[in-house]
Amino acid sequence: xxxxxxxxxxxxxxxxxxxxxxxxxxxxxxxxxxxxxxxxxxxxxxxxxxxxxxxxxxxxxxxxxxxxxxxxxxxxxxxxxxxxxxxxxxxxxxxxxxxxxxxxxxxxxxxxxxxxxxxxxxxxx
Amino acid sequence: xxxxxxxxxxxxxxxxxxxxxxxxxxxxxxxxxxxxxxxxxxxxxxxxxxxxxxxxxxxxxxxxxxxxxxxxxxxxxxxxxxxxxxxxxxxxxxxxxxxxxxxxxxxxxxxxxxxxxxxxxxxxxxxxxxxxxxxxxxxxxxxxxxxxxxxxxxxxxxxxxxxxxxxxxxxxxxxxxxxxxxxxxxxxxxxxxxxxxxxxxxxxxxxxxxx
Numbered sequence: 529x530x531x532x533x534x535x536x537x538x539x540x541x542x543x544x545x546x547x548x549x550x551x552x553x554x555x556x557x558x559x560x561x562x563x564x565x566x567x568x569x570x571x572x573x574x575x576x577x578x579x580x581x582x583x584x585x586x587x588x589x590x591x592x593x594x595x596x597x598x599x600x601x602x603x604x605x606x607x608x609x610x611x612x613x614x615x616x617x618x619x620x621x622x623x624x625x626x627x628x629x630x631x632x633x634x635x636x637x638x639x640x641x642x643x644x645x646x647x648x649x650x651x652x653x
Numbered sequence: 654x655x656x657x658x659x660x661x662x663x664x665x666x667x668x669x670x671x672x673x674x675x676x677x678x679x680x681x682x683x684x685x686x687x688x689x690x691x692x693x694x695x696x697x698x699x700x701x702x703x704x705x706x707x708x709x710x711x712x713x714x715x716x717x718x719x720x721x722x723x724x725x726x727x728x729x730x731x732x733x734x735x736x737x738x739x740x741x742x743x744x745x746x747x748x749x750x751x752x753x754x755x756x757x758x759x760x761x762x763x764x765x766x767x768x769x770x771x772x773x774x775x776x777x778x779x780x781x782x783x784x785x786x787x788x789x790x791x792x793x794x795x796x797x798x799x800x801x802x803x804x805x806x807x808x809x810x811x812x813x814x815x816x817x818x819x820x821x822x823x824x825x826x827x828x829x830x831x832x833x834x835x836x837x838x839x840x841x842x843x844x845x846x847x848x849x850x851x852x853x854x855x856x857x858x859x860x861x862x863x864x
Contacts, residue, residue: 538694542691542694546691547686547687547691548690548697549727549730549731553731563696563699566696567696618715618766618768619714619715620715620716621765621766621769621772622712622713622714622721622772623713623753623761623764624713624750624753624757624764624783624787633707633708637707638773641706642769644700644701644702644703644706648700648721
């Protein structure tokens with residue numbers, strides 16, 4: 529479900545040998561927000577100065593810098609459809625959801641869990 | 654179906670050979686978060702309060718492209734002032750989920766939840782198949798983090814330093830070794846002892862006096 533911009537920044541980050549959190553620490557950017565951009569849930573930010581800083585940090589210059597900014601702009605017109613739909617949430621559920629021995633998950637905790645899954649796959653306002 | 658622990662150990666060895674051996678990150682303790690993120694290119698998603706809700710620190714999703722990590726442990730993992738036990742717990746959990754990805758990808762369609770209601774039903778009621786799957790993933794994780802060859806090498810080195818030729822019979826020494834190895838592998842003492850048993854390197858039934 530990732531946008532081209534999301535895939536690009538992920539590829540560039542990994543090429544630099546950085547984990548997501550390491551990259552965000554260097555750029556002083558919230559890791560959760562960055563994760564949502566990589567996964568195509570949030571579009572790229574609008575701030576051109578910020579985007580240029582990212583691009584330069586990730587080694588993009590000249591033509592590559594222009595493409596970086598173009599893809600960021602395109603991503604802002606490609607906001608995914610509502611990610612709160614049940615089909616999307618079901619894909620995001622754990623596949624090996626193991627009950628810890630002797631520890632039951634009550635209804636309240638289960639509801640909180642599902643609610644959090646939804647939030648993690650919903651565009652930030 | 655019974656858990657196939659031998660197959661899990663083989664899968665861990667194959668995974669190591671394919672992705673880790675000879676790479677810059679081929680060192681101990683193994684950085685499983687880096688492997689999940691940068692090598693397998695999974696989307697690692699910080700999940701606030703995951704451990705408190707589910708009593709587990711990591712989950713791979715049905716699409717097998719995302720892994721949820723408990724936010725508090727994930728934050729601590731990169732922190733310079735990290736808690737070693739927190740980091741080790743996450744290390745093992747991520748290795749466990751990588752085990753699922755490696756070994757159980759082919760059965761996802763059979764066992765995945767198709768609705769939230771179904772997930773709720775199984776959340777508190779694991780069937781025997783799921784329990785076996787979990788055991789296999791645990792075995793994979795333990796073997797990946799503390800490979801038998803390296804563990805055996807360390808046991809041999811430890812043994813050479815002992816004056817008593819019957820050092821393997823001493824449970825106290827076994828326990829001391831397990832404590833010593835925790836830091837090397839980033840694995841809890843109990844995990845080290847499990848590896849010593851399962852890989853036949855220094856089984857508990859050889860010793861007296863605990864260990």
